[in-house]
Amino acid sequence: MRKMLIPAAAAALLWSGVSPAVAVTDDGIPYLGTGYLHEFGDDSRDSDNGDGFEVRLGWPLGKYGYDNLSIEGLFHALRRDRDIDGNPDYQRGLMVDLVYDFGLYGWGSDASTKARFKPFVLAGLGVVQEDVRGDEHEHFGINLGGGLLIPLNWHDLAARFEARVLAQDNDDSVQGEDRLIDYRLGLGLQLPLSFLFPTSAPVVPPADECAIAVVDPITGRSDCGLDSDRDGVLDGLDECPATPSGSVVDARGCTLDLGSDADNDGVPNDADRCPETPAGAQVDALGCVVAQTLVLRGVNFENDSAVLTPESREILDGVADSLKSQPNLRVEIGGHTDSIGNDTYNDILSRQRAEAVRQYLIARGVAADRLVAMGYGEFKPIDSNETAEGRAKNRRVEFKLIVE
Known part of the structure; x- marks a missing residue:
């Protein structure tokens, strides 16, 4: 009965809808984790529960268009003591898991003391090696599970707690049993590899520089030429060089009949080539954002x-x-x-x-x-x-x- 209930519970945990990587930050940096592992072994084994460790390497997939998803490689190793003679058996596994997190949650009104965590679920496949009384054999394994990632507010380090169900197609470890199902609890730490995968803001191309810049003594504006009437059109291009101060001009420097201006950018609709400018944005003489x-x-x-x-x-x-x-x-x-x-x-x-x-x-x-x-x-x-x-x-x- 136990073998039926636990996989069903794990499947129910995964059934939360087809869903929105387990990382404290969302910047796509790979991460490394390690921790303690405790196993509640299959009842058909004549051995104690197991203890060991696990190591994982994760790679978030957000930059590939799969937000909140990671792919993880996991190695685990543990030891069990046999009931009959107290000598140890061993298990090692290498799994590849797909992990999905549900975002950052928490409670408390003050951001500095707020408890925060990221719940996640996972599923994966891999190979399990059993060493029973010195006889080693490998088997196909399936992982299902979930857990919590808890930020520790130090260099994006996080504590990770998880529970897994590991099912093997194994008729060698226990006579008369074709499948073994183990239940595992893990507690460890996880750290993004920021020193290997630094992120940076996009580089904004510098504006073209003038050989000689002309600075307006009143406005302080610097241009690659002189703008005597300060209408935004340089004298060499200005066909109306004496435009009154504050006038709205076209690309030739001549005053426009404002008429209606739907986006309130100072350029009338008839002359506005970009008629849906965001409020407050600076535009050029054609009404397009600079x-x-x-x-x-x-x-x-x-x-x-x-x-x-x-x-x-x-x-x-x-x-x-x-x-x-x-x-x-x-x-x-x-x-x-x-x-x-x-x-x-x-x-x-x-x-x-x-x-x-x-x-x-x-x-x-x-x-x-x-x-x-x-x-x-x-x-x-x-x-x-x-x-x-x-x-x-x-x-x-x-x-x-x-x-x-």
């Missing part, structure tokens, strides 16, 4: 989570439409937090929020290869963290717009 960093005001999340609010989705709908109308733009989405709470937790939360914005824009039709999500935590404030107003400004999502 390279810049843009803070998305009003893009907020549910408290202490990466879940977008309904109002934020409305804002991002407009951003998606604008990006689709300007396919020459690439975007780095940067998530930022204030300094309240643990810095490691803030770093993780900022990455998750930036990725939530990226996934929403992809769902709205923006090509995934145009979007990069980066989390900067509390390390790039734009205001003081000593006041409530400053902290509110630091909790933000930024778009770094790169024109190709």
Whole structure:
């Protein structure tokens, strides 16, 4: 009966829907883990429960389009003492597992003390070697299980607890038995191999430099030429060189009849070649976005989570439409937090929020290869963290717009 119930329970654990790698961070870095292993052996064996160790190497698959999935290679070795004479038998196994995590969960209102964990499930295949009374033989094995990954807030180190069911097609270890089913508990540590696989922010190409730059003494603007009427069109190209200050001009430097301006970018609809500019973005004389960093005001999340609010989705709908109308733009989405709470937790939360914005824009039709999500935590404030107003400004999502 026991052999039937435990596999059924493991299968039920995996049946949570076809689902969203077990890593503390979501940056795609491979990880190494090791720990203690205790086995509750099959009842048909005449031996004690086993003790041993396991070592795993995992590789997250998010950058290949399979978010929350990892593939892991696992080696385990354990020893059992026989009931009949107290001498040891051994087992070794080499498995390949597919692991799926459900994201970061926790409780507690304060981010610095909040308990956090990542639940996960796994399934895999491999080879098991049994050494019974000095007779070694190998068998096909199947793994099912699940567990929790608990961040320790030090260099992305995490504690890992898991439970597994290992079934073997084995008629050699125990006379009269064709299958053996063992139940294992593991407790250990897991560390991303960041020193071997560093990550970095995308490099933004530098702007073209002038041989001689002309600096406007009033505005401080630097150009590769002179702009006497300060309308944004250099004198050598300006067909209307005495435009009144503040006038909106076309590419020739001549004043435009504003008429209606649907996206409020200062360029009228008739002359606007990019008519769905995000609010607050800087544009050129044709109404198209230029390279810049843009803070998305009003893009907020549910408290202490990466879940977008309904109002934020409305804002991002407009951003998606604008990006689709300007396919020459690439975007780095940067998530930022204030300094309240643990810095490691803030770093993780900022990455998750930036990725939530990226996934929403992809769902709205923006090509995934145009979007990069980066989390900067509390390390790039734009205001003081000593006041409530400053902290509110630091909790933000930024778009770094790169024109190709």
